[in-house]
Amino acid sequence: MFYICSMLSYTEENYLKALLKLSFQNEDKPEAGTNEMAAYLGVKPATATDMLKKLKEKELVTYKKYGKILLTETGKQNGIAILRKHRLWETFLYEKLDFSWDEVHEVAEQLEHIQSAKLVDKLEEFLNFPEFDPHGDPIPKANGEIPSIDKVLLSELKEDELCKVVAVKDTSTVFLQYLEKLSITIGTAIKVLERIDFDGSLSIQIADEEPRNVSMKFAESLFVKR
Amino acid sequence: MFYICSMLSYTEENYLKALLKLSFQNEDKPEAGTNEMAAYLGVKPATATDMLKKLKEKELVTYKKYGKILLTETGKQNGIAILRKHRLWETFLYEKLDFSWDEVHEVAEQLEHIQSAKLVDKLEEFLNFPEFDPHGDPIPKANGEIPSIDKVLLSELKEDELCKVVAVKDTSTVFLQYLEKLSITIGTAIKVLERIDFDGSLSIQIADEEPRNVSMKFAESLFVKR
DNA sequence: TATATTTGTTAGACTAATCTAACTTTTATA
DNA sequence: TATAAAAGTTAGATTAGTCTAACAAATATA
Numbered sequence: 429m430f431y432i433c434s435m436l437s438y439t440e441e442n443y444l445k446a447l448l449k450l451s452f453q454n455e456d457k458p459e460a461g462t463n464e465m466a467a468y469l470g471v472k473p474a475t476a477t478d479m480l481k482k483l484k485e486k487e488l489v490t491y492k493k494y495g496k497i498l499l500t501e502t503g504k505q506n507g508i509a510i511l512r513k514h515r516l517w518e519t520f521l522y523e524k525l526d527f528s529w530d531e532v533h534e535v536a537e538q539l540e541h542i543q544s545a546k547l548v549d550k551l552e553e554f555l556n557f558p559e560f561d562p563h564g565d566p567i568p569k570a571n572g573e574i575p576s577i578d579k580v581l582l583s584e585l586k587e588d589e590l591c592k593v594v595a596v597k598d599t600s601t602v603f604l605q606y607l608e609k610l611s612i613t614i615g616t617a618i619k620v621l622e623r624i625d626f627d628g629s630l631s632i633q634i635a636d637e638e639p640r641n642v643s644m645k646f647a648e649s650l651f652v653k654r
Numbered sequence: 655m656f657y658i659c660s661m662l663s664y665t666e667e668n669y670l671k672a673l674l675k676l677s678f679q680n681e682d683k684p685e686a687g688t689n690e691m692a693a694y695l696g697v698k699p700a701t702a703t704d705m706l707k708k709l710k711e712k713e714l715v716t717y718k719k720y721g722k723i724l725l726t727e728t729g730k731q732n733g734i735a736i737l738r739k740h741r742l743w744e745t746f747l748y749e750k751l752d753f754s755w756d757e758v759h760e761v762a763e764q765l766e767h768i769q770s771a772k773l774v775d776k777l778e779e780f781l782n783f784p785e786f787d788p789h790g791d792p793i794p795k796a797n798g799e800i801p802s803i804d805k806v807l808l809s810e811l812k813e814d815e816l817c818k819v820v821a822v823k824d825t826s827t828v829f830l831q832y833l834e835k836l837s838i839t840i841g842t843a844i845k846v847l848e849r850i851d852f853d854g855s856l857s858i859q860i861a862d863e864e865p866r867n868v869s870m871k872f873a874e875s876l877f878v879k880r
Numbered sequence: 881t882a883t884a885t886t887t888g889t890t891a892g893a894c895t896a897a898t899c900t901a902a903c904t905t906t907t908a909t910a
Numbered sequence: 911t912a913t914a915a916a917a918g919t920t921a922g923a924t925t926a927g928t929c930t931a932a933c934a935a936a937t938a939t940a
Contacts (some may be wrong), residue, residue, distance in 0.1 A: 440936055477899055494905055525776040535770045544761045550751040688888055701928055
């Protein structure tokens with residue numbers, strides 16, 4: 429039962445991670461299409477086709493011509509290992525090196541490809557076995573387990589409900605910087621004061637501040653816990 | 655006066671670093687030959703020739719057919735920037751993640767290629783602006799300056815001289831593990847008790863321990879300060 | 881100094897990852 | 911259901927880094 433193969437290229441690792449992320453996005457059916465993959469990775473569909481054939485050869489994905497792509501168990505475990513590294517490095521950058529919320533991703537994209545089992549495990553220990561990264565996403569354990577947490581979108585709450593921010597759904601720089609401007613971070617308390625049916629926007633109270641209105645798009649980008 | 659170009663490939667960076675290291679080795683004339691480079695990098699001479707042409711195009715080295723290779727000022731500054739990253743990461747691994755003396759190099763070889771000016775500077779700050787890495791080698795500053803230190807080889811000392819270990823010349827695993835076995839680390843005090851002319855070996859006292867004999871090869875692999 | 885040895889270069893080929901352009905299959909829709 | 915649109919594939923080319931084998935230049939040595 430040894431799933432993690434270390435002889436993957438930088439690029440192969442990225443394809444596996446992309447596939448894993450896409451499978452999280454479409455929870456019900458964790459498959460992806462060639463164009464979807466290509467768009468996600470910023471390459472042309474032709475390129476993705478070639479790579480997918482290669483990953484199939486290595487038994488990391490199941491795939492046949494014109495069909496959907498699915499990770500095999502081995503492919504999934506390898507993807508999870510990369511995600512684990514990514515999120516541990518993000519946590520390191522944020523907590524130890526004072527990187528801001530929106531700066532960590534880009535550097536972690538590079539760091540996640542460093543090959544050293546010892547490094548990952550020591551880093552995890554150094555960070556005190558964190559369960560969630562700076563964006564609130566769960567950090568897979570060494571055995572591949574992924575911590576889970578109850579969370580709903582802010583947009584799902586009813587009037588007068590109280591909650592705490594647990595994660596961001598949208599990790600774009602522009603959204604993260606907006607959150608920073610609003611002093612919203614993981615753990616911030618929010619109360620829904622009013623729901624505006626007209627456009628789906630919400631009037632909310634952030635911590636103890638003055639009420640403020642946020643758009644439906646905003647409310648659909650933030651995960652909270654009731 | 656901006657020397658550091660960030661558009662260097664992983665491989666190009668390695669060639670620059672190798673050239674820099676070779677130039678330290680032959681202090682008097684900091685040039686290198688094609689075969690020397692190739693051997694150092696573990697590639698064939700033909701490969702090195704191609705790469706050197708490319709580096710010449712980019713004005714990182716001066717080089718002409720059948721001639722010696724020399725770093726330009728830009729090439730040197732880029733090499734120093736990589737060395738800086740390498741040694742800072744080694745320090746991080748050793749001090750914060752409990753890696754041993756002989757484990758840090760391999761992982762730092764990978765980490766040194768991460769591209770992020772902010773990361774390097776923040777890491778340096780996090781480590782409290784160390785001047786020397788775990789092997790006692792100087793860590794270049796952000797401006798390219800390299801801290802210097804008085805050091806001589808243990809083999810140069812006379813009988814009855816006292817010294818402290820400041821760096822290792824040989825960083826091979828087998829030597830580092832031997833040092834660990836002898837409880838020698840940076841800062842350890844050593845007294846030369848006797849020089850054996852026959853084979854250049856020394857009788858030394860390490861800290862407060864019992865006298866012990868070490869070979870000439872050993873004494874020529876350790877840097878100390880009187 | 882003539883020749884052998886060492887050092888370095890060139891030419892041609894390979895692999896991984898990418899592209900474009902043309903083609904094929906699947907799916908959606910009129 | 912016929913056809914247009916979307917999705918996916920193939921073929922052929924490109925680039926970076928590497929190799930081997932054959933060759934050329936420089937250096938060492940008899």
